[in-house]
Amino acid sequence: MKVAIAGAGAVGRSIARELLTNAHEVTLFERKADHIDPDSxxxxxxxxxxxxxxxRLEEAQLQTFDVMIAATGDDKANLVVSLLAKTEFAVNRVVARVNDPRNEWLFGEDWGVDVAVSTPRLLASLVEEAVSVGDLVRLMTFRQGQANLVELTLPSNTPLAGKPVRRLELPHDVALVTILRGGRVIVPQSDDPIEGDDELIFIAPEEAEGALYEAMKIAR
Known part of the structure; x- marks a missing residue:
């Protein structure tokens, strides 16, 4: 993919290195000359x-990019970048960094944001995920589709143990995307059995989360 990143601070550079490792084409936009460091x-x-x-976005032909990542330390700038990328250049995927959680409500479809990433919220979610067994933890919200990435850790004595993935009675529009088991990351196949202590990662619309609890035989 061809990816543009607005903001070449520590966050923007780290994202760029990760994307380059995965063979993507990356362009960094930085407004401060003393922050330009190709060797980094x-x-x-x-x-x-x-x-x-x-x-400047027109000069860079932003319409030829697949993804724009607004990664500056300024929420106002990230919103403007997102809106321009989506409305003026029809960039397919816009991901925006939320610096202040109080501004998170702004980072949605109206401002051209497909995925908003709030570091404080993500860290809090990961803390909850680490200590919660039997609770549904929301890790990330995908704004455009109004769906959430959610995690559920099964208790060791789950009644689902031994049941194959194909027999899980999941609610409509809910998908099991990953099973974390010990040190393994499992892309679930229909015959894979569920085990106690599994961490299950789902994509689910908010309105289906209650039904997901019931389907996984875990009481609220």
Whole structure:
């Protein structure tokens, strides 16, 4: 994929390195000349420009990119970048960093954001995930589809133990995407059995979360 990243601070550079490791084409937009450091992200392209300026995005031909990541430390800038990417250049996927959780409500479809990533919320979710057995923990919200990435850790004595994935009676529009078992990451196949202490990762609309509890035989 061809990915643009607005903001080449520590967060933007870290994202760029990860994407380059996975063989994506990455371009970093940075408005401060003293932050331009090609040696810090070998393989990335750099543009000295404010990604909030429409003319600079036009010069970079942003319409040819598959993804825009608004990763600056300023929520206002991230919203402007997201809106321009989606409305002016029809970028297929827009991911935005939320610095202040109080602003999270703004990072939605109206501002062109497909996925909003709030570091404080994500860290809190991971803390909950680490200590919660039998609770449904929301890890991330996908704004465009109004669906959530949710995690559920089964108790060791779950009545689902030994049941194959194909026999799980999941609610409509809910998908099991990953099973975490010990040190393994399992892409579930229809015949894979469920085991106690499994961590199950689902994509589910918010309105289906209650039914998901029931389907997994775990009381609220």
């Amino acid at each position: 992200v070998p393989g990335a392209s750099w543009i000295l420009a404010d990604a909030c300026e429409l003319s």
